[in-house]
Amino acid sequence: MKPQLHAWITALFCCLLAKSVASADSRYEACEPRNCGTGPNISYPFYLEGVGADYCGFQSFRISSEQNRPTFRTSRGPYVVSDIDYQNNSIRLVDSDIINATCLAPKHYFAFDWENSDKFNFSPNHANLQYFYGCNESLALGLESSSLLCASNSTHHSFVALVRQNTDLRTVEYCERQVAVPIDLEYNPKANQTINTVNSTRLLTEGFTLLWHGSDASYCDRCRRSGGRCGRQNQATVCFCADGPKPTACGNVTVTGNNGKGGT
Numbered sequence: 001m002k003p004q005l006h007a008w009i010t011a012l013f014c015c016l017l018a019k020s021v022a023s024a025d026s027r028y029e030a031c032e033p034r035n036c037g038t039g040p041n042i043s044y045p046f047y048l049e050g051v052g053a054d055y056c057g058f059q060s061f062r063i064s065s066e067q068n069r070p071t072f073r074t075s076r077g078p079y080v081v082s083d084i085d086y087q088n089n090s091i092r093l094v095d096s097d098i099i100n101a102t103c104l105a106p107k108h109y110f111a112f113d114w115e116n117s118d119k120f121n122f123s124p125n126h127a128n129l130q131y132f133y134g135c136n137e138s139l140a141l142g143l144e145s146s147s148l149l150c151a152s153n154s155t156h157h158s159f160v161a162l163v164r165q166n167t168d169l170r171t172v173e174y175c176e177r178q179v180a181v182p183i184d185l186e187y188n189p190k191a192n193q194t195i196n197t198v199n200s201t202r203l204l205t206e207g208f209t210l211l212w213h214g215s216d217a218s219y220c221d222r223c224r225r226s227g228g229r230c231g232r233q234n235q236a237t238v239c240f241c242a243d244g245p246k247p248t249a250c251g252n253v254t255v256t257g258n259n260g261k262g263g264t
């Protein structure tokens with residue numbers, strides 16, 4: 001028993017030595033958290049397109065750098081990533097179109113692309129600012145609204161209302177377009193809040209939060225704290241360590257454990 005164990009430990013140390021001599025794992029290097037010059041660090045389950053490798057995250061979580069800003073592209077339009085919280089799995093997005101706009105009149109809906117619809121949810125404080133463009137005077141919305149003077153003229157009026165969720169208010173005969181834009185209210189319940197009790201400029205420019213699902217959050221937290229970087233390998237989440245991928249976390253816990261056992 002004892003010589004066997006000895007040989008085993010020797011083999012293990014031999015292996016470790018070989019690994020420490022070899023250069024660091026390239027996937028570990030590739031999955032280093034990165035940013036775009038501004039904004040949050042991007043790491044698993046996100047990755048920075050063109051800089052990080054696709055095995056550093058999920059395809060549908062890819063982020064690109066555009067004008068030094070981390071940008072999340074959807075089929076409807078681009079969103080600037082203003083924050084990512086890896087503890088509570090949340091990402092905050094701001095419509096790129098409104099970032100320097102003098103007239104806050106969003107042009108496109110936000111919608112989950114089908115590949116993402118099962119991966120993200122809105123936050124509990126989610127509501128919509130619903131924009132009505134180019135409406136005629138006969139429209140009676142039946143909702144508190146606020147005029148959007150910068151997008152109106154003498155014959156075509158535009159305004160915005162606060163609604164709880166996607167509602168296709170039947171205005172097609174009266175308005176040229178409707179656009180619903182997600183925002184996060186500052187508190188729940190939503191019931192007592194209207195467009196006239198909130199600051200729509202602030203809500204719009206602060207963007208909205210999406211929560212992503214992931215049973216691997218605590219796994220990756222542990223990986224990260226052990227000095228590793230989560231990534232993907234064979235359709236599974238793994239921990240890339242300086243000396244190669246590990247099933248749980250980096251470090252030499254196993255060796256220390258066996259050493260102790262061998263000594264007694």
Ligand SMILES: *[C@@H]1O[C@H](CO)[C@@H](O)[C@H](O)[C@H]1NC(C)=O
Nearest residue numbers: 033034035038039040041042
């Ligand atoms: C990004 O990561 C670097 C290195 O780990 C860290 O120094 C920096 O504070 C992080 N930046 C943000 C915005 O979290």
Ligand SMILES: *[C@@H]1O[C@H](CO)[C@@H](O)[C@H](O)[C@H]1NC(C)=O
Nearest residue numbers: 085087088089090123209211
């Ligand atoms: C996530 O955590 C950050 C700070 O840690 C907090 O500001 C934010 O409100 C949290 N988001 C959610 C949706 O819980």
Ligand SMILES: *[C@@H]1O[C@H](CO)[C@@H](O)[C@H](O)[C@H]1NC(C)=O
Nearest residue numbers: 067069096097098099100101
């Ligand atoms: C917004 O304005 C800033 C400062 O004027 C400029 O650096 C930036 O490129 C502009 N961004 C966009 C998307 O136009």
Ligand SMILES: *[C@@H]1O[C@H](CO)[C@@H](O)[C@H](O)[C@H]1NC(C)=O
Nearest residue numbers: 133134152153154155156176
């Ligand atoms: C008012 O705006 C609409 C578009 O919403 C445009 O079709 C129309 O020509 C404009 N009318 C005037 C008088 O500028």
Ligand SMILES: *[C@@H]1O[C@H](CO)[C@@H](O)[C@H](O)[C@H]1NC(C)=O
Nearest residue numbers: 135136137138139173174175
């Ligand atoms: C507004 O649109 C409705 C439906 O098309 C139309 O019947 C009505 O005459 C329009 N009103 C004005 C003031 O243009």
Ligand SMILES: *[C@@H]1O[C@H](CO)[C@@H](O)[C@H](O)[C@H]1NC(C)=O
Nearest residue numbers: 187188189191192193194197
């Ligand atoms: C709405 O209700 C919340 C929570 O009950 C309260 O904090 C807030 O002041 C109310 N707002 C208005 C405008 O009445």
Ligand SMILES: *[C@@H]1O[C@H](CO)[C@@H](O)[C@H](O)[C@H]1NC(C)=O
Nearest residue numbers: 198199200201202203205206
């Ligand atoms: C609304 O928010 C904007 C941006 O945060 C701020 O500049 C403005 O003063 C606020 N307006 C009111 C009425 O509080």
Ligand SMILES: *[C@@H]1O[C@H](CO)[C@@H](O)[C@H](O)[C@H]1NC(C)=O
Nearest residue numbers: 227243250251252253255256
């Ligand atoms: C491995 O364990 C040894 C002994 O406990 C320790 O000195 C060393 O720092 C550990 N190496 C790593 C990479 O954690």
